[in-house]
Amino acid sequence: KQEVTQIPAALSVPEGENLVLNCSFTDSAIYNLQWFRQDPGKGLTSLLLIQSSQREQTSGRLNASLDKSSGRSTLYIAASQPGDSATYLCAVDSGTYKYIFGTGTRLKVLA
């Protein structure tokens, strides 16, 4: 049974810092992995999708990496801004058409 864990649960950093959010999963046989952002009380916004054959994806200040053998993905945010404050969720698709989500990392970027 696939389980997804995100560490840390919460993070508070000053503006301008580079930061890394971690996601680990127990079953390395994944189809793809998707990172989402969720603002309080809102739905999920897709940030990056990494297919199982890929090692990383980049979009602007965001870079996500995938290491299937170790069951880990990281989301790197460069030069953080107060507007980056949100909850970041990692979701794993193990080929069963349903995503398994972690509990998220709540990020606060201080001005």
Added chain:
Amino acid sequence: DTGVSQDPRHKITKRGQNVTFRCDPISEHNRLYWYRQTLGQGPEFLTYFQNEAQLEKSRLLSDRFSAERPKGSFSTLEIQRTEQGDSAMYLCASSFQDRYVHGYTFGSGTRLTVV
């Protein structure tokens, strides 16, 4: 196409009442999913449709819950005899059958509060 739309955004209901939520997926997507998210947790899978066929229901979906997707377009999620434990964000997502390239697209969710 403006993405996945959910209606209403918020619903407050009294315990024991029935509620219905609607989801309009991206028109090109033939798969539609419902998830439930409680405070401080990640979303949990409830059910999914391929076109009009409901192919799986989670055990989280009790007999009080029913979902439909007539004609393979929009979907409704109905909760009968609501309980306080049903209070949550209900999220709808859609995808192509081959989600390998694009993954899921989620809507803004419907927040249900049962009082």
